[in-house]
Amino acid sequence: MAGVKTKLNFAISGFPEFTPEVRDVERRWLSLLADVFESYGYANIETPSVETVQTLASKGEDVDKEIYALTRLAAIGETTSAKLALHYDLTVPTARYVAKQHGNLTFPFKRFQMQRCWRGERPQEGRYREFTQCDIDVIDQDTVSLSYDAEMLEMAVVALTRLNVGPVKFQVSNRKIMDGLATHLGLPDGTLLARILDKVEKLSTEKLSERLTTELGLDAAGIDTCISFCKIKGGPDAIATGLDALGISNPDVDAGRDALCNLLARVEKSRPKGFIIDGDLAISRGFDYYTGVVYEARFIDFPDYPSICAGGRYENLVGQFMKRKLPGVGISIGLTRIFTKLLSESLLETGRRTPTEVLVAGDESLTAAEAEALAAEIRATGANVEILPDVPRLDKQLKYANDKGIPYVWIIRDGVHQLKDMTSGVQQAITVEAFAASRA
Amino acid sequence: MAGVKTKLNFAISGFPEFTPEVRDVERRWLSLLADVFESYGYANIETPSVETVQTLASKGEDVDKEIYALTRLAAIGETTSAKLALHYDLTVPTARYVAKQHGNLTFPFKRFQMQRCWRGERPQEGRYREFTQCDIDVIDQDTVSLSYDAEMLEMAVVALTRLNVGPVKFQVSNRKIMDGLATHLGLPDGTLLARILDKVEKLSTEKLSERLTTELGLDAAGIDTCISFCKIKGGPDAIATGLDALGISNPDVDAGRDALCNLLARVEKSRPKGFIIDGDLAISRGFDYYTGVVYEARFIDFPDYPSICAGGRYENLVGQFMKRKLPGVGISIGLTRIFTKLLSESLLETGRRTPTEVLVAGDESLTAAEAEALAAEIRATGANVEILPDVPRLDKQLKYANDKGIPYVWIIRDGVHQLKDMTSGVQQAITVEAFAASRA
Incomplete structure (x- = not known):
């Protein structure tokens, strides 16, 4: 490419x-x-x-x-x-x-x-x-x-x-924190809140505020809380500090935060170079069925x-x-x-x-029956083998192998067998036994 | 089963x-x-x-x-x-x-x-x-x-x-023969004829005759020809003899018959014991797009x-x-x-x-972190390894391995490592090095 x-x-x-x-x-x-x-x-x-x-x-x-x-x-x-x-x-x-x-x-x-x-x-x-x-x-x-x-x-x-x-960036959150935010805001549950905040990256602040007002009845303070909430990102400390600063604490928030912070601390050791694994409370995924950890990853x-x-x-x-x-x-x-x-x-x-490793080819002296019998013998060694039928001219057979990227052509001319390496161009005498031995 | x-x-x-x-x-x-x-x-x-x-x-x-x-x-x-x-x-x-x-x-x-x-x-x-x-x-x-x-x-x-x-029975025909039959019967092409004769096994002779009459306008002689045609089955000789006996010969019939008889003769040598590969002119497949050989196979x-x-x-x-x-x-x-x-x-x-080959298990002395670190080490030898988290009792872990058909349980008790073969019940001392060597 x-x-x-x-x-x-x-x-x-x-x-x-x-x-x-x-x-x-x-x-x-x-x-x-x-x-x-x-x-x-x-x-x-x-x-x-x-x-x-x-x-x-x-x-x-x-x-x-x-x-x-x-x-x-x-x-x-x-x-x-x-x-x-x-x-x-x-x-x-x-x-x-x-x-x-x-x-x-x-x-x-x-x-x-x-x-x-x-x-x-x-x-x-x-x-x-x-x-x-x-x-x-x-x-x-x-x-x-x-x-x-x-x-x-x-x-x-x-x-x-x-x-x-x-490199890939993983963003992780926990729906329990979202549920706790919903409780904090006086909402019956976090489903609709999660659906709306899931759009935080796509919607303007204005549009997001409008949805929070019309669909959830939030006031300006509630909207501010949501917007600040979505900005809480980073490692375990940043998540804990962010939630503390927002002043939200209830059983759901605390359980979600503990699970998220423990998870982030735990996976940190298996993080490959170049990868980021961060907490990000804005992440909620579009599906209503999530109740705990939620993951999302993007190309950095x-x-x-x-x-x-x-x-x-x-x-x-x-x-x-x-x-x-x-x-x-x-x-x-x-x-x-x-x-x-x-x-x-x-x-x-x-x-x-093509998966073909060997094309069995030859000049006019090679009959179809001979070519097939030989192909079957080579195939029995475990190689992928094909024949190009009804093509008498050897140059066409070589062109086909070249076009398909077949690595070897087994050429029979007047009963003499040679294996041509299509990459190097080297051609040398071959037998099925020698070929099988070379693969063993 | x-x-x-x-x-x-x-x-x-x-x-x-x-x-x-x-x-x-x-x-x-x-x-x-x-x-x-x-x-x-x-x-x-x-x-x-x-x-x-x-x-x-x-x-x-x-x-x-x-x-x-x-x-x-x-x-x-x-x-x-x-x-x-x-x-x-x-x-x-x-x-x-x-x-x-x-x-x-x-x-x-x-x-x-x-x-x-x-x-x-x-x-x-x-x-x-x-x-x-x-x-x-x-x-x-x-x-x-x-x-x-x-x-x-x-x-x-x-x-x-x-x-x-x-054992499987292959039935082979050639649509050209069907086309030739259509020509012989004075029909414009073989498509509709093939569609109807494709039902020869499913329809009664009466119902088949009715469709041949109403849809193709065939007379009694034409219907008889079709029914006899569908009975032509067997090896190359039976196919050739059957068509000769019916007295149908035209370029399509002859081309189809030659191709079919050659094919049957050719594949006879690769037919495994118990398999049948027969010509069967009733075979036409339900698709309109076939124009030459048609194959169908059933369990004998x-x-x-x-x-x-x-x-x-x-x-x-x-x-x-x-x-x-x-x-x-x-x-x-x-x-x-x-x-x-x-x-x-x-x-x-x-x-x-389950693909799991080794369950890492232990008594209460085994910490989750130790179990995970060991699982990762064993996994690095190329084995499929899992841990059953939050299950402190060893008997439950062994039951899980047994229920899932996991062949080996790596048991750690007070720092002593043993590998239990779940099939034989034999349990012996093990190290990751010895395990890796046994797989090499």
Whole structure:
């Protein structure tokens, strides 16, 4: 990709697709992420792409608008109401899955899930209508250890470091502090407050104040408190000092602050060079189901690009689908969002155009049956091998190998076998036995 | 799964989901299939789940009815016409992909694709609304070598053998013979004839005759010819003899017969024990786009179960999306259909419930920080390691390891390290160095 910005050009706006050499890199990423998640004992699952509308809806105002419902094409135009829809994240489907599969699972249930999600939003840089999310979550019965809040963050950091995506800034908060702020402001709960303050980076102070007044009935002092609250950022000391200065203290604020400060202190030791992991009370994430820690991460080099990693703790999500309380905590890595950004900034090295390692080629003296028999023999050594059928001229076969980036061409001319290294151009006598030995 | 039939029980009818230990087997299958396809030089791609309705529609009467269109939930009830829909196979999307990416690809373009597809059909045994297909196709410019007709079949046979799915019967025909039959019967082309004869196994002779009369205007002699035609099955000799006996010969019939008989003769040598690869002129597949060889495969032990593998040659599919002619041939392995059948017949060995190899455990003397530091050290040797936080009692930790099938528990008691083999129960002194050496 030679340092030139790659223009992403999709057949349908918002629905990414890649050439084989780019897909090869994406596959390596998926494999590497799976390795990291498995190294911490997380098992892979997949859930259907589809859930009932009832399962998906009412989890946050922005996402509700973006749900893609399914209708059989034959029924379009009929006044049917949609019952099924494509999932927009992997957290809600997993909560439903845990409720359904409860009797078949051992708790704490630690799973990773790497699947496509869909949101009918306006496509723009980093925002797609179809994208792959890589999620890790742990769900337990009755309570889920606070240690997992740290484990999630640690795994995300390890994963992003291994993917070599460049420096990343994590911002962490705790919804309990937001709930405590709501109590302090005389509001019944923190849901609507969190929804509004989640927009603090996008809205002007004027617009934010207007929403706080009209939707929550806050007065000027309350609005000031909210705005100051959102500016509290930094390490454990900065968070504690900031909250003290604001003069907010109640059981929720104190519990949230302690959890957040402990977490920040704990993960500091696993922070790689160049990464930032800060508290930031403005972070609340757009989903209503978070109840504890919330995470968000961005590229340090592209601060205006949307968040590349996010998650949090949810105490009551599974409980919506079954009677028992099964709290969880998880983090989601926005694979497509990260991958396409590095791709368009030419920060990725392209992969292989083909998995073929050896092209069996020859002049007119080589019959198709001979070529096939030899290819099968070489394949049996564990190599990926192909033949270009119906192409008698050797130069065309060599050009094909060159165009596809096939590293070796096994050339048979008048019964003489030679292996040509396409990188160095060196050509030398070869036998299947010698080839097999060279791979062992 | 101990020889007992597993009842598949999904949250939403027609949308499969599996427990982690079953998903583990499905993942191994996907990896194994990828290895087979790569060993023949096929590169992986993925296409979006979504195509335009225009791209997907009008490829076959049955499938058109089953297309799932996407509508934003907010727009349900409005009289909008759907523009986007979920793909029902991977052939049409790949043809569209090749047209779009034409300038970025090297031909012959050999790709494999393992993705979910969706069809809004009535769920029943082997028929799901969401399912994973594993497709191999080769698409070339102007012509695609007939050798690939054999390579597809060979790869499918190798793949199914490696998956150890039991004996399979492949039925192969060639659409050109069907086209020739249409000419012989005085019909303009073979499309509608193929659609009707595709139902020969499902419809009574009476019902079939009725459709041939009303939809194609065939007389009794024509109907008899069709019914005799559909009975022509077997090896190259049986096919040639059968067509001679029917007295049909014209350029299409002869070209199709030669291609089919050559193919059957060629693949005979790679046929594994227990597998059948037969010609069968009744096979035409439900898609209108096939123009040459057509394949279909079924379990020999479950002859009434739907086809588990299918495909064919299409000369004009890519041409619908660009001006140039790019013919192709491919075969699709119905992963979900095969997998769920073996699962429900208890013919699969369950996989791992967790990837964890070592649980770090201890009595009350072990601190969380010590456990984490040790887990990180063991993880650095390449092992998958976890800790069960906040569980002080060792018996609970051992029970957890046992329930999840974790093979080793690293037990620390009063600073003494022992590794317990959960299968044998043997427990012996261990160090990280000794553990690393045992894995090397």
